Amino acid sequence: xxxRIFPYPLLxxxxxxxxxxxxxxxxxxxxxxxxxxxVAAQGLAALQPAKPRLRRWDLLxxxxxxxxxxxxxxxxxxxxxxxxxxxxxxxxxxLTIPLDLRDPTALAILAVILxxxxxxxWLDYNSARGTLLLHVFDLVDEAEWFDLIKNRxxxxxxxxxx
Amino acid sequence: MSAIILLWxxxxxxxxxxxxxxxxxxxxxxGPRAQDRVLGLDTLYVNSMLLLLVFGIRTGNVLYFEVAxxxxxxxxxxxxxxxxxxxxxxxxx
Amino acid sequence: MSHAADLPVWAAxxxxxxxxxxxxxxxxxxxxxxxxxxxxxxxxAPTLGTSWGTAAIVMASMFCFTVLQSxxxxxxxxxxxxxxxxxxxxxxxxxxxxxxxxxxxxxxEVPAMDPADGVLEEGVQVEE
Numbered sequence: 042x043x044x045r046i047f048p049y050p051l052l053x054x055x056x057x058x059x060x061x062x063x064x065x066x067x068x069x070x071x072x073x074x075x076x077x078x079x080v081a082a083q084g085l086a087a088l089q090p091a092k093p094r095l096r097r098w099d100l101l102x103x104x105x106x107x108x109x110x111x112x113x114x115x116x117x118x119x120x121x122x123x124x125x126x127x128x129x130x131x132x133x134x135x136l137t138i139p140l141d142l143r144d145p146t147a148l149a150i151l152a153v154i155l156x157x158x159x160x161x162x163w164l165d166y167n168s169a170r171g172t173l174l175l176h177v178f179d180l181v182d183e184a185e186w187f188d189l190i191k192n193r194x195x196x197x198x199x200x201x202x203x
Numbered sequence: 204m205s206a207i208i209l210l211w212x213x214x215x216x217x218x219x220x221x222x223x224x225x226x227x228x229x230x231x232x233x234g235p236r237a238q239d240r241v242l243g244l245d246t247l248y249v250n251s252m253l254l255l256l257v258f259g260i261r262t263g264n265v266l267y268f269e270v271a272x273x274x275x276x277x278x279x280x281x282x283x284x285x286x287x288x289x290x291x292x293x294x295x296x
Numbered sequence: 297m298s299h300a301a302d303l304p305v306w307a308a309x310x311x312x313x314x315x316x317x318x319x320x321x322x323x324x325x326x327x328x329x330x331x332x333x334x335x336x337x338x339x340x341a342p343t344l345g346t347s348w349g350t351a352a353i354v355m356a357s358m359f360c361f362t363v364l365q366s367x368x369x370x371x372x373x374x375x376x377x378x379x380x381x382x383x384x385x386x387x388x389x390x391x392x393x394x395x396x397x398x399x400x401x402x403x404x405e406v407p408a409m410d411p412a413d414g415v416l417e418e419g420v421q422v423e424e
Contacts, residue, residue, distance in 0.1 A: 053319065059374060061398050062371040062373075062374060062375070063338060063371060064371065088402060113347065113348060116321065116344055116347060119340060119341070119343075119344060120321065120324045120344060121320055121323075121330070121384060123324055123325075123327060123328035123331070123332075123341065124324065130385055133334075133336065133337050134377050135336075135407050137359070137407070143415070152384055152388060153380075153381075153384045156383065156387050156388055157346070157347050157380060158343070158347075158383035159325075159340050159341075159343040159344050160340055161340075162336070162339050162340060162387060163384075163387075163393045164389075164392060164395050165335075165392055174390070174395075174407065176336045176340075178337065178340040184323075186359045190364055200380075203325070204305050204379060205301065205303045205305045205307070205308035206303075206308075208305070208308045208309060208312050208371065208419075209303065209308045209311060209312060211312070212311070212312030212313075212315045212316055213315065214320035214423070215315075216315040216316060216318070216353075217310065217321070217379035219316075219319040219323040220319050220322055220323070221321045222323055222326075223319075223322045223326035223327070223345070224326070225332070226323075226326040226327055226329065226330040227304060227326050227329065228331045229330055230329055230338075234401070236335065236394075236397075237356055237397075238335055238390055238393060238394040239391060240336065241331070241390060242322055242335075242338065242339065242342065242390055243329070245342065245386055245390075246325070246326055246329055246342040246345070248384075249322070249342065249345055249350070249379070249383075250298070250322055251371060252350075252375070252379075253318065253319070253322055253349065253350060253353050256353050256357050256372070256375070257315065257353065258359075259357060260315070260356065260357050260360050263299040263364070265361070268357070268371065268372060268375070272374065272375055272378070275375060275378055275379060275382070276378070279377065279382040279385075279386060280299065280372070281303065282374070282386040282389075282390070283363065283386055283389055286386065286392075286393045287393075288323045288392045289390075289393040289397065290389070290392065290393040290396055290397075295311075
C-alpha cells in the first residue's frame with residue numbers, strides 16, 4: 042500500500058529538494074513540491090522501469106570519489122595533449138572490451154563514467170556478445186586502458202550491483 | 204581591492220568563453236560532416252550556458268541562473284533530437 | 297559591480313581562481329574541438345568544458361553568492377547535476393550516430409560491425 046503511494050522514495054525526495062532549491066525553502070513550497078513529486082513518481086510508475094537492486098550501498102561513495110579523481114586526472118592529461126599540439130606523437134584508436142556486467146543500471150553508470158571522463162568515449166555496446174566499443178584519445182598502452190576499465194570500474198560495479 | 208580582482212577575473216573569463224564560442228562556431232560552419240556540426244552546436248550551448256553563469260556573478264542577479272538552466276535544457280533536447288535524426292533519418296519512431 | 301566591493305579579498309581570490317580555471321578549461325576544450333583532425337578525436341575535447349569547466353564555474357557562483365548573502369546559496373548545483381547527467385547521453389547518441397553513418401558508408405577508419413550484428417545489414421531487426 043505504501044509502495045503504491047510512494048513508488049520511488051529516492052526520486053520523490055530528490056524532486057522535493059530540487060523544487061525547494063528552485064522556489065525557496067518555505068512550508069508552502071514544501072507542500073507544492075511534495076504534490077508535484079508524487080504526481081511525477083506516479084507517472085514514472087506507469088512506465089514500469091526495471092528496478093535496480095543495490096547490494097552494497099557502502100561502496101557508492103568510494104566509487105564517486107574514485108571517479109571524481111579520475112576526471113580531474115584525465116582533464117589535465119587531455120588539456121596537456123591539446124595544448125602541446127602536434128609536437129608529440131599521439132595515437133588514438135578504438136578498443137573493444139568484453140564485459141561481464143549485464144545489469145542495465147550498472148551499464149548505464151559505466152557509460153556515464155566513461156563518457157564524462159575526457160579521454161574515453163563510449164561508442165557502442167553489443168548486448169548479444171557483451172562487448173563494448175570504446176574510442177580512446179591517448180591509446181599508448183592498450184593493456185593499461187583495459188586494466189583500468191575491467192579492474193577499476195567494472196569490478197566495483199559488479200560488487201555493487203551483482 | 205576585491206572589486207578589482209573580481210572585475211579582472213570576470214572580464215578574462217567572459218573573454219575566454221566568448222573565444223571558446225567562436226571556436227565552436229567555426230567548427231560548426233566548417234563541418235565537414237553533419238555530426239561535427241551537431242557536436243559544435245552542443246559545445247556552443249554549453250559555452251553560452253557558462254557565459255550566462257559568469258554574467259550572473261558579474262551583475263549579482265540570480266535571474267541569470269534560471270536562464271542558464273533553460274539554455275542547458277534546450278541544448279540537451281536539441282542535440283538529442285539531431286543525433287537521433289542522424290541515426291535514423293527521423294526523430295520520432 | 298557594486299556588490300563586488302562587499303566581498304572580502306580572500307573570497308574574491310577564490311572566486312577569481314575558480315572562474316579562470318573553469319573558463320580556461322572550456323576554452324581549451326573548444327580549441328581542441330576546433331583543431332583536432334578526426335571526429336572521434338573531437339568528441340573528447342568538449343568534455344573538458346562539461347566536466348570540470350562547468351563544475352569550477354558553478355562552484356565560483358555558489359561561493360560568491362554564499363559569501364555575499366551570508367547564507368548557503370546552492371541552487372547552482374542543479375546545473376552541475378543536470379550537465380553531468382545529460383552530457384553522456386548526447387555524446388553517446390552522437391558517437392553511435394557517427395559510427396552508424398561511417399559504417400553504412402563502409403569507411404575503413406572505423407572497426408567493422410561484429411559478426412553477431414551481421415543480420416542487421418540484411419534488414420532484419422535485432423533487439424538492441
